[in-house]
Amino acid sequence: MRNNLMFTSVQEDNASGNETPEVTERKLRQHLEVAFHIARELVDSIKFERLHRFPGAPTAGKVRSIVAKFSYFKDREMVRKRWKNSMELFSGCLSSFHRM
Numbered sequence: 001m002r003n004n005l006m007f008t009s010v011q012e013d014n015a016s017g018n019e020t021p022e023v024t025e026r027k028l029r030q031h032l033e034v035a036f037h038i039a040r041e042l043v044d045s046i047k048f049e050r051l052h053r054f055p056g057a058p059t060a061g062k063v064r065s066i067v068a069k070f071s072y073f074k075d076r077e078m079v080r081k082r083w084k085n086s087m088e089l090f091s092g093c094l095s096s097f098h099r100m
Helices: 021-035 040-045 073-086
Strands: 004-008 048-053 066-070 092-095
Touching: 004 073, 021 040, 021 048, 021 066, 066 073
Parallel strands: none
Antiparallel strands: 004 066, 004 092, 048 066
16 A cells, blocks of 8 residues: 555546546546646656555546555655645645555
8 A cells, every 4th residue: 555646636437337447547647747737758657556546436526536555655755755745735645555
């Protein structure tokens, strides 16, 4: 859980059911570039181990959060610090630390 971040307010196309992981990853990378002001080359170099929407069925009018597990802790920290510096309105980034 140490390398996980949850992203809120990333639009979801739930008209056709669940998004594929590839579509979710593309939307997250675009969100990192636009909302967090991270250069395209840097966004493309970030590696994810796993990326998915928050569990549950899609609901019309609601956007499920994205849970991203970064391959490298330094990438996760770079994104987290960029979010704290930009503090975009309606854009969230939460650490995921669960107790075992």
